[in-house]
Amino acid sequence: MAGTAYEEFLELGEYHGRERREVLPQWIEAATRIGLNERDMEYAVKEFIPEMWDLQYLGVRKMIGAMTREAIDHTQLKEQRKRGVKLVYGIIPAILTPYQAVKKAGGDKVFVSFPDMCLMNFLQPLFHKGAPLFELAEQSGLTYGCRHCALNKLRIGLRLKDVVPAPDIQWSFGLVCDEATKVDEYINCIFDDKWFAVITRLPHDTCMAEVDDEIPERVAYLAAAFKDAYEEVQRITGVKVQDEHVAAALDDFQRYLGKTDVLIRLTAQADPQPLRGSELVNFCHPFSMPFNTGIEHMEDALDTMIEEVKVEIANGRGIYPKGAPKVGGYFIPYSIPWVDKVFMDNGVATSSSLSMIASAKQLIPPSGTDLYQNVAEQWLRMVFGMGCHVEISTWIEKVNRAKPDALLMGFFDYDRWLGQMHKMGAREVEKATGIPTFYIEADFFDDRDYSQEALRTRIESISQVIKMRKAAKERGVAGEQAVACEPGAA
Amino acid sequence: MDDVMREFAQLATDRPAELRKRKADGKKVVPYIGQFVPEELLHAAGVEPYLICRGGEPEPPEAVLDDMLRFLNPLARSMAGFYLMGLDPVMPLADLIVASQPECHVQRMAEYLELQGLPLFKVGVPQNWDKAYAGEYYFRELEQLKAKLEDLTCALVSDDSVREYIGYDNEINALLRRIDALRKTDSPPLGGYDFIHLNHYSFFVDPRVAIEKLTAIAVRLEAGQGKFVADCPRILLAGHAVAVGDYLVVKNLEDAGALIATEMMDEGLRWYRWDTEMDGDPLRNLWRAKYLDKVPVNIFQPAWRHRFEHMKALIAGYRIDGVVWYQLAYDEIYDMECTVITKWLRDLKVPLLKLETSYEYSREATGPLNTKVESFVESLRGGK
Numbered sequence: 001m002a003g004t005a006y007e008e009f010l011e012l013g014e015y016h017g018r019e020r021r022e023v024l025p026q027w028i029e030a031a032t033r034i035g036l037n038e039r040d041m042e043y044a045v046k047e048f049i050p051e052m053w054d055l056q057y058l059g060v061r062k063m064i065g066a067m068t069r070e071a072i073d074h075t076q077l078k079e080q081r082k083r084g085v086k087l088v089y090g091i092i093p094a095i096l097t098p099y100q101a102v103k104k105a106g107g108d109k110v111f112v113s114f115p116d117m118c119l120m121n122f123l124q125p126l127f128h129k130g131a132p133l134f135e136l137a138e139q140s141g142l143t144y145g146c147r148h149c150a151l152n153k154l155r156i157g158l159r160l161k162d163v164v165p166a167p168d169i170q171w172s173f174g175l176v177c178d179e180a181t182k183v184d185e186y187i188n189c190i191f192d193d194k195w196f197a198v199i200t201r202l203p204h205d206t207c208m209a210e211v212d213d214e215i216p217e218r219v220a221y222l223a224a225a226f227k228d229a230y231e232e233v234q235r236i237t238g239v240k241v242q243d244e245h246v247a248a249a250l251d252d253f254q255r256y257l258g259k260t261d262v263l264i265r266l267t268a269q270a271d272p273q274p275l276r277g278s279e280l281v282n283f284c285h286p287f288s289m290p291f292n293t294g295i296e297h298m299e300d301a302l303d304t305m306i307e308e309v310k311v312e313i314a315n316g317r318g319i320y321p322k323g324a325p326k327v328g329g330y331f332i333p334y335s336i337p338w339v340d341k342v343f344m345d346n347g348v349a350t351s352s353s354l355s356m357i358a359s360a361k362q363l364i365p366p367s368g369t370d371l372y373q374n375v376a377e378q379w380l381r382m383v384f385g386m387g388c389h390v391e392i393s394t395w396i397e398k399v400n401r402a403k404p405d406a407l408l409m410g411f412f413d414y415d416r417w418l419g420q421m422h423k424m425g426a427r428e429v430e431k432a433t434g435i436p437t438f439y440i441e442a443d444f445f446d447d448r449d450y451s452q453e454a455l456r457t458r459i460e461s462i463s464q465v466i467k468m469r470k471a472a473k474e475r476g477v478a479g480e481q482a483v484a485c486e487p488g489a490a
Numbered sequence: 491m492d493d494v495m496r497e498f499a500q501l502a503t504d505r506p507a508e509l510r511k512r513k514a515d516g517k518k519v520v521p522y523i524g525q526f527v528p529e530e531l532l533h534a535a536g537v538e539p540y541l542i543c544r545g546g547e548p549e550p551p552e553a554v555l556d557d558m559l560r561f562l563n564p565l566a567r568s569m570a571g572f573y574l575m576g577l578d579p580v581m582p583l584a585d586l587i588v589a590s591q592p593e594c595h596v597q598r599m600a601e602y603l604e605l606q607g608l609p610l611f612k613v614g615v616p617q618n619w620d621k622a623y624a625g626e627y628y629f630r631e632l633e634q635l636k637a638k639l640e641d642l643t644c645a646l647v648s649d650d651s652v653r654e655y656i657g658y659d660n661e662i663n664a665l666l667r668r669i670d671a672l673r674k675t676d677s678p679p680l681g682g683y684d685f686i687h688l689n690h691y692s693f694f695v696d697p698r699v700a701i702e703k704l705t706a707i708a709v710r711l712e713a714g715q716g717k718f719v720a721d722c723p724r725i726l727l728a729g730h731a732v733a734v735g736d737y738l739v740v741k742n743l744e745d746a747g748a749l750i751a752t753e754m755m756d757e758g759l760r761w762y763r764w765d766t767e768m769d770g771d772p773l774r775n776l777w778r779a780k781y782l783d784k785v786p787v788n789i790f791q792p793a794w795r796h797r798f799e800h801m802k803a804l805i806a807g808y809r810i811d812g813v814v815w816y817q818l819a820y821d822e823i824y825d826m827e828c829t830v831i832t833k834w835l836r837d838l839k840v841p842l843l844k845l846e847t848s849y850e851y852s853r854e855a856t857g858p859l860n861t862k863v864e865s866f867v868e869s870l871r872g873g874k
């Protein structure tokens with residue numbers, strides 16, 4: 001049996017017996033480095049995790065274990081560096097194939113990671129404990145009121161706390177917001193002039209009626225930019241990526257994609273729904289960050305989860321009441337899982353995240369054999385990589401596929417690129433699909449300003465409206481006429 | 491010089507009315523956003539350009555909140571907001587709006603305008619300017635802009651014509667430099683308030699008229715009396731933009747007894763310190779002048795070390811006592827640069843005051859602002 005809260009946490013992540021005893025000292029050391037103490041551990045294992053996660057599922061527990069393994073690994077970055085391991089970092093969102101191919105080629109000689117994403121995915125959803133690191137960045141000058149991205153704050157905080165040393169090379173996809181790549185310059189200018197980054201950027205400048213991935217010059221430009229950066233990564237690390245490494249990385253991706261697709265579909269179609277929307281997103285982490293420890297632990301968790309969900313469906317069991325309306329979102333805010341919980345308490349199931357659903361266009365294989373060309377096409381087919389006009393039609397396609405009862409927008413107030421779409425785009429999607437959208441001004445990663453107490457009433461009233469609309473629809477009355485609601489209103 | 495200044499101001503104010511007439515006469519009206527759009531090229535194409543850079547009023551940035559993120563900077567939201575409120579006299583006349591696209595605030599705002607049905611042409615500006623391929627992207631954008639303008643007017647844009655307008659803009663730059671240099675003297679005849687206005691007027695009149703007016707003003711200023719006391723605190727005003735109409739902070743600084751001796755702004759002021767080559771391919775020259783030759787704008791990467799070197803040169807050249815960092819609310823990248831610059835200035839023992847505007851100039855907002863400004867100016871005076 002587990003004795004301390006640290007051990008209990010490991011148990012909860014499916015570390016048992018000898019393995020648990022072996023991992024324990026590393027875990028205590030790792031937790032301390034990232035600012036977790038015994039009280040945090042107690043809170044996590046006794047209150048937060050049981051409330052926010054469906055621990056009855058082995059798949060969920062294994063997933064927590066896989067994330068823990070990866071987090072522990074990340075707290076060893078300084079030692080890795082001392083041992084001569086080359087550190088390659090990146091940031092979200094990115095196409096992961098090139099990063100994973102470096103890992104496939106370099107093995108233990110290289111540590112490939114998105115440290116901020118990895119530790120955000122660990123600290124917030126499991127411990128609700130990102131704030132001290134955000135605050136560290138704020139004290140350094142990333143002012144609170146300006147609405148900087150908490151993920152970027154975490155990157156700075158982790159560097160300042162000396163958890164994350166300077167990389168040999170950081171390859172930053174600066175293809176969404178402006179702030180992410182500028183954080184590299186910020187760190188370099190005032191904390192660590194060894195922080196070396198190559199950036200890949202492309203202006204968001206397509207006009208109405210232009211489709212990003214169908215503009216050959218745009219694809220070619222981005223491909224050339226990727227090539228330039230990737231060659232730099234290989235030059236600095238001394239790792240030579242061959243076709244077979246790229247193919248192996250792609251294999252992993254395709255296999256994992258197929259499996260998550262099964263889980264997402266099963267969950268979205270099930271009634272009663274057996275899993276929360278935020279948990280679904282957590283299973284998708286291998287699409288947003290490379291796992292230096294490999295994806296096999298996540299994949300094992302995913303396989304288990306799929307089987308468990310099948311059994312639940314077969315037995316007509318779920319975690320929500322039968323008939324509970326489903327709310328989809330751009331991205332269900334898994335970092336602040338209490339949002340899910342409040343919806344759940346109000347009888348509404350969070351389900352599909354639009355960003356996790358592949359569009360028809362994304363399912364078309366890239367047109368060529370050139371890695372860079374393919375990565376460029378892949379990127380430009382993602383909603384992050386498009387102008388708003390194509391993005392709106394892609395959202396509409398995904399919403400029509402997922403058929404949620406309502407859409408939850410907002411939570412990206414700090415992201416000047418993504419956040420704007422949640423207002424401008426949501427209105428268009430609502431017009432086209434008739435599915436009501438609800439905007440909540442909030443922060444996907446950081447809930448200090450938008451606490452559970454502050455948002456509870458808003459979520460409660462949204463839930464009420466969604467339930468009334470669904471009921472009205474089922475009675476065959478047009479929702480819009482039957483209930484007075486304010487779709488899209490803030 | 492007040493009468494020339496007034497005439498110049500009046501001409502700038504009359505520009506929208508003039509554009510309506512020109513449009514009725516068959517001319518194409520082409521408002522533009524950001525200085526990566528070469529005004530010279532628009533003039534050379536025979537269209538009527540008009541800089542969209544209006545701010546300083548609280549209602550327009552609020553008016554767009556149904557569709558726009560609150561955390562976009564107030565200048566980007568103002569540009570859209572003035573249009574939405576029916577207060578932009580020129581955008582509704584536009585045959586084409588040319589918008590430079592260096593950063594997300596303006597990129598999303600441009601999309602918003604497109605969704606309103608306005609005809610946009612976007613000039614992409616890659617931020618990683620140290621890469622040759624990125625520079626070529628911007629050059630291709632300029633080529634496409636030229637082609638678009640030729641389409642619009644059904645006439646070719648000749649190199650000679652572009653050169654002619656480069657020449658005018660160089661002359662305007664030279665005149666602004668001449669006027670700006672007066673601020674290096676102990677008791678200059680103008681400060682930042684007037685200088686910024688001159689810049690703004692110069693955007694809204696025919697370049698030949700701007701040259702005529704600026705020449706007259708330069709002559710009068712050179713012969714005129716100093717307006718500032720000899721030992722008043724000398725300030726460098728730095729940041730993203732002083733928009734057309736956003737003069738309150740500038741005025742307060744000088745009303746408090748400081749002299750804005752020079753500026754380092756990415757938008758709202760001409761990039762008058764850098765001329766464009768006249769010989770050779772004029773488009774290539776415009777490209778080089780805007781993308782490579784001048785100090786990088788904040789969003790370029792890497793930029794901040796280069797920009798600080800430039801700032802240091804300004805501090806030395808204009809005998810600056812303190813820097814006022816004038817920031818638009820939620821302008822996240824400028825906010826970060828401010829932190830970096832604050833640290834570096836501290837090492838040089840140059841004080842910095844950070845002011846942030848959301849264009850909310852109610853009595854409640856301006857009270858604390860004035861107090862901040864006055865105590866900063868006072869502390870600079872004490873330190874002299």
Ligand code: SF4
Binds near residue numbers: 150152177414
């Ligand atoms: S603002 Fe958005 S794109 Fe930028 S770093 Fe944060 S989450 Fe990523």
